[in-house]
Amino acid sequence: MTPAWLSLPCRAPDAAAAEHAEARQAQLTKPPASLGRLEALAVQLAALQGRERPSLERVQACVFAADHGVAAQGVSAFPQAVTAQMLRNFVTGGAAVSALARAQGAALEVVNLGTAHDPGPLPGVIDARIAPMTADFTQQPAMTAPQLAAALDAGRQAVQRAVQAGAQLFIAGEMGIANTTAAAALACALLGEPPVALSGPGTGLDDAGVARKAAVIERALARHAAQLHDPLEALRCLGGFEIAALTGAAIACGQAGLPLLVDGFIVTAAVLAACRLAPGVRDWLLFAHRSAEPGHARLLTALDANPLLALELRLGEGSGALAAVPLLRLACALHQGMATFAEAGVTGGPR
């Protein structure tokens, strides 16, 4: 039942490259450790890229989109039509993730895993439709086992394309009306937290809406209680096509040794599932930002993650991850471009 590829081993980061990078940092013309997290980032990227001087020319972003049966429970501020409409907006360049990718020369791919409304032919969107939407998980499991396998595999295929294209960093984004509900339900199952702790406003619910959302998740957790000890079953019962694709992409990143820059609440829930299924994935994760969605903090704690940014973003699409790309690039530029004490004739450096 479990797709065989999920249990392939993850690669290990290159400890020797990290050591060489650390030694270089100590020789650069600055007080020791004065570049703080930008130093640590350069060293981490050295380990992940397997070379003393990492660089980040080729960034691949991929947005996975899908609709959710649980939207019928009135858990989103937007109608389901928006998912299909946004697919078009991604590829015509008008969405936040499109503008961010364009501004930074990042490649952007869009994968449709199934929308309630047919978006029509959309050049630039990869058609990987599994069904018009998941099942309403207050009534039955969100996905069948073959549907889950297809969604996980769509994530793996996106990573394979990125590796093929020579990407040095993968960013996974998502779009799907009601998907903070699915992500919160999955997070509750993985963390053993109550729904109130992980239900937030998402794209704009009011307090009553958040309470309704928590109640919906409560019912789902009760219905599927017998399955939820297994992370893969939790993903099948409570997740979404795009969430499972994100989980598959994270595992594939670990297996391929491609660093994944993690976006906000939904992506973090999906990578937590990935880490439960394949703990080696954790080594390949960088965390971009702390979202305004209140439950994000608990997910980050569970992953021992300290994101680079905290800009009160709560848009999704991979937008927060793309916003952090410049910091990674600047960390590389400093590591590569600064002179050593010896080169510059400046007093200081390791004694």
Add this chain to the structure above:
Amino acid sequence: MTPAWLSLPCRAPDAAAAEHAEARQAQLTKPPASLGRLEALAVQLAALQGRERPSLERVQACVFAADHGVAAQGVSAFPQAVTAQMLRNFVTGGAAVSALARAQGAALEVVNLGTAHDPGPLPGVIDARIAPMTADFTQQPAMTAPQLAAALDAGRQAVQRAVQAGAQLFIAGEMGIANTTAAAALACALLGEPPVALSGPGTGLDDAGVARKAAVIERALARHAAQLHDPLEALRCLGGFEIAALTGAAIACGQAGLPLLVDGFIVTAAVLAACRLAPGVRDWLLFAHRSAEPGHARLLTALDANPLLALELRLGEGSGALAAVPLLRLACALHQGMATFAEAGVTGGPR
């Protein structure tokens, strides 16, 4: 005694442009306010640039360098020779600020206000030397009144050159062995805080060094107590040539209507002095990062400032400000490049 130009009025930001920018934000294809601080940044830049759609092609960074007589009290981990050595490193491209400016196409200017060691002829360094260093402020005022006037004016001239060159954003950095001591002393005088509250490790003092630094500041505050109620006198008695230049630059930015992206501890102390002398300056300040230097938090609170980044930087040179430039640019790219609900045919937007 007070240079007359200091009391010229500051410009006012453009409230109408901010309103138009806010109206545009509400129409872009995203849940309301979901881009958090990136939305607020775009609106603020619209007000400062006086147009609905701000942009940030031309960024001018300027590093002011000078030596400090108080270095004789053993308050720095590095010898004074480093100030002159770093001047060369700035213009030959090996310093952190050089690498950051290069990576982002920002123009970088270096102004020498007086170094203990003669750096020799350095193409690319603007020679504005006032004296080899300030006086040791534990013994006498750091500067004479004409020296202070010259330093303030050097800052103003740098801003005038930036305006002439069409800069849309000014970044001021600093270099000077022992200048966290001068900045902390100035901050104590302006805030009425005790030295222990504002003395930190700077470029790398141990605990005993920090305690010695606080004691040195204590003696200086006692010696100059009668002068310190006046911000300009506090700057003259306790500041440095580069710190006064930063203060002058901040006031000139307010007068010219050129946004200033504030760096770390030392620059923040200097702009606090500027805001005391000319409260209208505050409107033109953007805050880049929260430094690892412990006293920075108090300065930020006094200025009601919430910086964009917190990356544990403590290098100075303007490096933290340059690290935040990409966020300003991405805020502009989103504001300019995203489609409206109407343009994209997406359901939503203001009702």
